[in-house]
Amino acid sequence: MPQSFRKNRDKATAVGLRRPQGAPLLPTLRAYVGANFSLTKAAAELSVNPNTVVYRLRRIHALTRRDPLQVDDLLLLSLGLRLYDSGAAELS
Structure with a gap:
């Protein structure tokens, strides 16, 4: 995959998480x-x-590439959500 395509895809994902329909x-x-x-x-x-x-x-799966219906991915999403909710993500 070309580097420029990868960068644009990552930017699109980040923007998608911030859109109102992602709320x-x-x-x-x-x-x-x-x-x-x-x-x-x-x-x-x-x-x-x-x-x-x-x-x-x-939609979460499409944006994060982590499938909430799979145990391993759900664990990562759940831990990430706990960190986000605790404010730890803002400390770094």
């Missing part, structure tokens, strides 16, 4: 983790259809 992604991930990885319970907490939760988790 429900963090609450969705929080709800999914808080509901012990139950799509139905997360959907109920967010007052959305379970398919919406699945769509948002797929």
Whole structure:
């Protein structure tokens, strides 16, 4: 993959995380983790259809290249979310 393409792809990913339509992604991930990885319970907490939760988790996968439906990736996302929520990400 050419270096220029890789840089542009990374910039697009970073911008995608900051867009307003990306806003429900963090609450969705929080709800999914808080509901012990139950799509139905997360959907109920967010007052959305379970398919919406699945769509948002797929969007998280597309933006981060970490699949919240896979245990190893979910662990990394969950730890990252905890660090983000604790403010530790701002310290570095």
